[in-house]
Amino acid sequence: MKALNDPEGAELSHLVAACSLPGRHILEIGCGNGKLTWQYAGLPRQVVGIDPDASVLRQATVNRQASSSNVSFLRAVGEALPFPPRVFDVVLFASSF
Amino acid sequence: MVHALHEARRVLVPQGILIDLRPYCVEAPLELSSEEGMESVALLDTSSSKPDDLAADKAMESAALVGIFKELKSEYFYYAYYWNSVEDMMLDYDEKWKDDIVLPKKVVQRASSLYKKHPAHARLRIRIRAKLVLYPKQ
Numbered sequence: 449m450k451a452l453n454d455p456e457g458a459e460l461s462h463l464v465a466a467c468s469l470p471g472r473h474i475l476e477i478g479c480g481n482g483k484l485t486w487q488y489a490g491l492p493r494q495v496v497g498i499d500p501d502a503s504v505l506r507q508a509t510v511n512r513q514a515s516s517s518n519v520s521f522l523r524a525v526g527e528a529l530p531f532p533p534r535v536f537d538v539v540l541f542a543s544s545f
Numbered sequence: 546m547v548h549a550l551h552e553a554r555r556v557l558v559p560q561g562i563l564i565d566l567r568p569y570c571v572e573a574p575l576e577l578s579s580e581e582g583m584e585s586v587a588l589l590d591t592s593s594s595k596p597d598d599l600a601a602d603k604a605m606e607s608a609a610l611v612g613i614f615k616e617l618k619s620e621y622f623y624y625a626y627y628w629n630s631v632e633d634m635m636l637d638y639d640e641k642w643k644d645d646i647v648l649p650k651k652v653v654q655r656a657s658s659l660y661k662k663h664p665a666h667a668r669l670r671i672r673i674r675a676k677l678v679l680y681p682k683q
Contacts, residue, residue, distance in 0.1 A: 451626040451627065451628055451633070451634075451637045452626065452627040452628070453626055454624040454625060454626070455625075455627060456624070456625065458622055458623065458624035458625075458675075459566070459624050459675065462566075462620065462622050462675075462677050463564070463566060463677065466564070466618070466620070466677055466679055467562060467564060467679060475553075475556060477549070477553070525549075526549030526552060526553070527548045527549050527552060528552065529552045529553070529555070529556050531556045532556075533555050533556060534555075534556065534557065534558045534559070534561075535556055535558070536556050536557055536558065536561060537557070537558055537561050537562070538557075538561065538562050538563075538564060539553040539556065539557055539561070539562075539563045539564070540563075540564045540566065541553075541563070541564065541565050541566065541567070542564075542566045542567070543566065543567045543568060
């Protein structure tokens with residue numbers, strides 16, 4: 449990585465301040481390489497990150513930390529979510545519109 | 546885009562929340578950080594992403610109009626990318642950002658010139674304004 453991306457943690461701090469994440473079930477649409485996902489992954493009960501790009505999902509998985517069994521990644525698009533109704537407390541579009 | 550919002554609503558529990566978090570700017574400050582403080586290099590044009598921003602805004606307005614989400618609160622903030630050299634910045638730019646940000650040659654020359662004054666401790670940074678909006682499910 450050539451750039452040091454948001455070392456002040458501004459995205460994370462604003463996200464956490466705006467919405468309570470502990471104990472929640474989170475769906476992140478357009479998670480990309482999981483850069484933001486892994487920053488907040490320790491807070492919710494469950495995190496599912498989806499992205500249509502298999503290569504960035506592989507990067508997200510490579511970045512997996514040992515204590516992160518609550519996090520999973522799937523290849524999917526926001527227009528056809530492979531989940532039953534009413535299962536997530538928060539849906540996060542992070543730079544994915 | 547609007548269809549994705551309907552899908553998001555479907556998978557949200559009652560009282561669930563949709564969060565829209567994305568870069569939202571037309572100009573991004575490029576600065577040089579050194580032991581002497583922060584020095585402006587230039588304001589970079591990021592307006593090529595404006596149509597996408599407006600389309601996303603329109604989708605959320607449509608969602609509010611049909612009553613599936615309603616804006617609760619919004620805020621703006623800045624986050625930053627840092628590089629230890631002009632060369633690193635250019636590598637990132639060529640790889641990821643050249644479609645989104647205009648980086649004129651004269652700006653690169655100015656960045657190089659300023660950087661040479663503080664090579665040991667200087668870093669370049671670009672600050673991106675972001676928008677964060679909460680939309681409770683209706």
